Amino acid sequence: MADEKKSGVNRRDFLKAAATTPVLGAFGLSIYEKSRRDKSGREEILQIGRKSSNSNPNILKRNYKRSASANDTLNIGIVGCGGRGKSLLRAAGFHPPSEQDDRGLEGQEKLNLRLTAVCDLFTPSIEWAVAASGGQAKVYKTFHELMENSDVDAVICATSDHYHAPVTIAAANAGKHVYCEKCMTKTIPEAFAVREAVKRNGVVFQLGHQNRHSTHYDSAMDVVDKGMLGKITLIQCYTNRNSRNGAWVYDIPKEQGPMSAPDGARNVDWDQYIANTVQRPYDPSRFFRWRCFWDYGTGLSGDLLTHELDVINMVMNLGIPTTCMASGGIYYHKEYTTLMTKDGEPLDSDVPVPDGALPRPDVPVLRREVPDVYQVTYEFADLDLTVVYNATLSNEWGRGQIYLGSEAAMDLSQGVNVYADSQSKMYKKWLDSGSVKPDEPIISFRDVAGKGIEAITAATAQWTVSKGLLYTYRGGRLVNTTYLHIKDWIEHIRDGNQNSMCNIDDGFQEAITAHMATYSYRYGTRVRWDAQNEQIKFDAADRELLDQLVTVS
Amino acid sequence: MNDESALDGTSRKFSGVQQFFLACLRVIVGWHFLYEGWVKITQTGWSSAGYLRAAQGPFAAFFTLLARTPWIINVVDWVMAWGLALAGVMLMLGLFTRLGGIIALVFLLLFYLSNPPWIGVQFMPGEGSYLIVNKNLVELAAVMILLVFPAGLAWGFDRLFANE
Numbered sequence: 277m278a279d280e281k282k283s284g285v286n287r288r289d290f291l292k293a294a295a296t297t298p299v300l301g302a303f304g305l306s307i308y309e310k311s312r313r314d315k316s317g318r319e320e321i322l323q324i325g326r327k328s329s330n331s332n333p334n335i336l337k338r339n340y341k342r343s344a345s346a347n348d349t350l351n352i353g354i355v356g357c358g359g360r361g362k363s364l365l366r367a368a369g370f371h372p373p374s375e376q377d378d379r380g381l382e383g384q385e386k387l388n389l390r391l392t393a394v395c396d397l398f399t400p401s402i403e404w405a406v407a408a409s410g411g412q413a414k415v416y417k418t419f420h421e422l423m424e425n426s427d428v429d430a431v432i433c434a435t436s437d438h439y440h441a442p443v444t445i446a447a448a449n450a451g452k453h454v455y456c457e458k459c460m461t462k463t464i465p466e467a468f469a470v471r472e473a474v475k476r477n478g479v480v481f482q483l484g485h486q487n488r489h490s491t492h493y494d495s496a497m498d499v500v501d502k503g504m505l506g507k508i509t510l511i512q513c514y515t516n517r518n519s520r521n522g523a524w525v526y527d528i529p530k531e532q533g534p535m536s537a538p539d540g541a542r543n544v545d546w547d548q549y550i551a552n553t554v555q556r557p558y559d560p561s562r563f564f565r566w567r568c569f570w571d572y573g574t575g576l577s578g579d580l581l582t583h584e585l586d587v588i589n590m591v592m593n594l595g596i597p598t599t600c601m602a603s604g605g606i607y608y609h610k611e612y613t614t615l616m617t618k619d620g621e622p623l624d625s626d627v628p629v630p631d632g633a634l635p636r637p638d639v640p641v642l643r644r645e646v647p648d649v650y651q652v653t654y655e656f657a658d659l660d661l662t663v664v665y666n667a668t669l670s671n672e673w674g675r676g677q678i679y680l681g682s683e684a685a686m687d688l689s690q691g692v693n694v695y696a697d698s699q700s701k702m703y704k705k706w707l708d709s710g711s712v713k714p715d716e717p718i719i720s721f722r723d724v725a726g727k728g729i730e731a732i733t734a735a736t737a738q739w740t741v742s743k744g745l746l747y748t749y750r751g752g753r754l755v756n757t758t759y760l761h762i763k764d765w766i767e768h769i770r771d772g773n774q775n776s777m778c779n780i781d782d783g784f785q786e787a788i789t790a791h792m793a794t795y796s797y798r799y800g801t802r803v804r805w806d807a808q809n810e811q812i813k814f815d816a817a818d819r820e821l822l823d824q825l826v827t828v829s
Numbered sequence: 830m831n832d833e834s835a836l837d838g839t840s841r842k843f844s845g846v847q848q849f850f851l852a853c854l855r856v857i858v859g860w861h862f863l864y865e866g867w868v869k870i871t872q873t874g875w876s877s878a879g880y881l882r883a884a885q886g887p888f889a890a891f892f893t894l895l896a897r898t899p900w901i902i903n904v905v906d907w908v909m910a911w912g913l914a915l916a917g918v919m920l921m922l923g924l925f926t927r928l929g930g931i932i933a934l935v936f937l938l939l940f941y942l943s944n945p946p947w948i949g950v951q952f953m954p955g956e957g958s959y960l961i962v963n964k965n966l967v968e969l970a971a972v973m974i975l976l977v978f979p980a981g982l983a984w985g986f987d988r989l990f991a992n993e
Contacts, residue, residue, distance in 0.1 A: 289989060290989065292984055293985060293986045293987075293989050294986070295852070295985075296856050296921055296923060296985060299856050300918070303921070307864075311871075
């Protein structure tokens, strides 16, 4: 009796014990069905676009594979070692022993370079560069003398904009490869001259748009190439900054003065600085804050618009726009008085002003010439496309590029997100069935916050990661994009391949596009590019007709 | 279905209906945990780092500290993904229910404390309105019930061990 009861209890017990197992089975089935649906839905959507058209040459330039394995040491010279120049050298692996390695370089391949030549107009910068070279670099007073040195294979040019063309041309004519910072030139005729010199001499040229390496653009190019947005007719791009540093009001060192002065610091070669532009008496703001002045810089056009337009050009393979109209003004950063503490120490441009701060007697009030709020509209008439650039240096709201197509929109502000248009025909089936909603991305590429992620906290730093100006994520790890860009240049030099990531044709297009905006802004007219004859023209208004329209009789 | 059996050896008896809904609560909570764990295990590139960095409230410093060190994040991610799934399976099957319940309890307590909907704390917006009580707290209370009642013994594998 006991046995019988026991076995009966066991079987019944077991049934009751396992009662919830079917629920586990139901769980498994639900998961299977859901992931099957998600996967096929995703595959269906990804099949929507046409097959890759391979019409965008920029796609082929990504993930460049070395053709040779030559890795001989290359000798680098630097002309212009200011703020950007130092960043470039750090990315290339050079810094004074007292400094640390830059972020985003951990675990990256060494480039096997030697810094052998330095040319700069500010003595402390020269000293920094020599220290960064390990003490062995030779110093040249002028860049012409540097170019005569056969011990330099390639030159990095990070001078103010008004010297980009002269230095690049001199380097190319001396058979040296060039990495030139943006904007490629300061004027339109210079763009032609640089292109001619680089092509004639067959040197490897790289223009300083390191943001091309941001992985966001891999996805963006793919999406556009597959036609997933339909017909794109409007692209918006932006710059937002809101700091003195962001508005190019850089620090002025305590010890500074022209070499031609009878006394004082005498560490600025002012005469050489203004040699190819308007002669003026020494003004530290014009030297250290050169971006604020038309004599030496190209304003928002050359500094930040070029980053945006160059990348859009890469994604869409656009070329030079047909027409351009720009407007803007100096609305916020009107005047700046450089301060010092009451003990005479210079104040950092981003530190809040302490009590008792006084105006520095050695720095006149800065009144910039370049606008701080700027709008540019480019028409690409043959491509049925408008690109609008919109910038402010007094607001830091994060805005990313947006590509607006007839079937979908692609938003690059946080990673890459593609949203089906609610009126889309291509995605109608999925919109109707509810598996795609207009306010949720159908495709979303995010920087994979993988293992070993880096915490980027400051708002400006987040902005520079999302735009790829400082860093990008590769395999879950933060990588310095400037390093990637220099590496791309060096690899092309070693392979004898001129098709670098941002080559001379890209540079020419960038320069013309930027200058069209500057000319439109400064001279108040619509600028036109005659692609056939490669000429800039200015649209003239029919004055008589217009006057008639507005005459009050 | 109607046996009023004494489940845990005490004189207290539970009706069949009571046992049924205890088991339902256990299975539902278990499913929730198992699915959360499953998604984290199978999703490439998932990391708790973002969530930890967004921690608010008096314990925020601890959570953000976890988020800052890469090797700690690796461990946390692994423990979270597999721990949630394991607790889920245990609860769904009623196998080692007490242990599963305790694991679930610890997780819920951590989730609750990393973003407590308290006055003065800026918390992560989600759907619903919460003041001190939010879904984590409700689920925590549910798990407490599962721990103090013999929830694994009626319709769960623990029954086999109890009747030895």
